[in-house]
Amino acid sequence: MFEKFTAGARAVVRGAAEQADRTGNGTIGEPELLLALLERRQSPAAGVLAALGVHERRESVAQALAEVRRRGGATAADAAALAGLGIDIDAIVTRVEEAHGVGALAADGTAGRRKRVRRPFTAEARAVLERALRIAVGRGERSLGDEHLLLALTTGSGPAGAVLAEHGVTHDAVVRLLDETRGRRAS
Numbered sequence: 001m002f003e004k005f006t007a008g009a010r011a012v013v014r015g016a017a018e019q020a021d022r023t024g025n026g027t028i029g030e031p032e033l034l035l036a037l038l039e040r041r042q043s044p045a046a047g048v049l050a051a052l053g054v055h056e057r058r059e060s061v062a063q064a065l066a067e068v069r070r071r072g073g074a075t076a077a078d079a080a081a082l083a084g085l086g087i088d089i090d091a092i093v094t095r096v097e098e099a100h101g102v103g104a105l106a107a108d109g110t111a112g113r114r115k116r117v118r119r120p121f122t123a124e125a126r127a128v129l130e131r132a133l134r135i136a137v138g139r140g141e142r143s144l145g146d147e148h149l150l151l152a153l154t155t156g157s158g159p160a161g162a163v164l165a166e167h168g169v170t171h172d173a174v175v176r177l178l179d180e181t182r183g184r185r186a187s
Contacts, residue, residue, distance in 0.1 A: 004133065008043045008146040012036045020119045023069075029122040030153065030160035031065040037150055038062075044147035048177045052169050061167055068159040072105030075162035128152045128160075147178055 002010065015036030016028045025032065038058050040046040049055055068075050071093050074082070079089045096105055121129070131152035136144045153160045154171040164170075 004136070004142075004144045006143050006145040008040065008045075009132075009144050009149060012040065012045075012146050012149055015039055016125075017119050025069075026119065027122045027125075028119050029125050030128060030156070030158045031069060031163075033125060033128060033149060034065065034153055034160040034163065035062060037146060037153075040146060044145055044178060044181065045150040046146075047181060048147065048150060048174050049169070051177050052167075052173060054164075054167055054169055057167055061163055064163045064166060065159065068163065070105065073159060075159055076166060077162055124156070124158045128156060128158075131155060147174075150174055151178075 002013075005013070012033065013028075013036070016032040019032040019035045020026070020028050023032070037045050038049065038054065038061060040049075046055075054061060064076065071079065071089055074089055082089050093105060128149065129152070132148040133144055135151045135155075136142075136148045139148075141148075151171065151174055154164055154169060154174055155161070
């Protein structure tokens with residue numbers, strides 16, 4: 001699959017592995033892919049994220065992703081839905097952390113293991129990569145760029161898609177901006 005990736009898309013995957021190293025996560029997931037996309041500056045995805053004002057709110061996105069991880073994958077929307085049922089997820093997380101230590105729900109099962117040279121992708125991250133490839137093919141493009149990774153993140157229901165939506169990044173907005181950029185290049 002990676003043979004169809006542009007240099008920019010490969011840089012995102014490498015950046016996601018570096019993000020996993022920084023956070024101590026044993027796997028590469030959606031949050032790491034999104035954080036790596038946010039580090040890009042001269043690419044189609046970076047242009048879209050800048051146009052939508054996300055680069056200026058990078059810290060807010062990173063904090064929201066950290067909160068999702070702390071809550072064991074539950075997004076702010078999940079927490080709100082549970083609150084509607086009378087379940088306070090933050091109180092639950094606090095009690096779990098009191099009993100098992102800070103970040104107990106964020107643990108990925110690799111504590112105490114030696115660092116791997118290669119970090120595996122989570123099932124959700126693999127699904128993002130597969131969706132990105134289908135999106136690129138569906139748009140009639142021969143290679144998979146970082147813009148396709150961004151589009152794939154916005155179509156998923158995972159933590160990265162939820163955080164992007166909370167920050168005003170929707171699939172429709174990304175498609176519109178990419179098509180506008182494509183139209184300017186074609187003329």
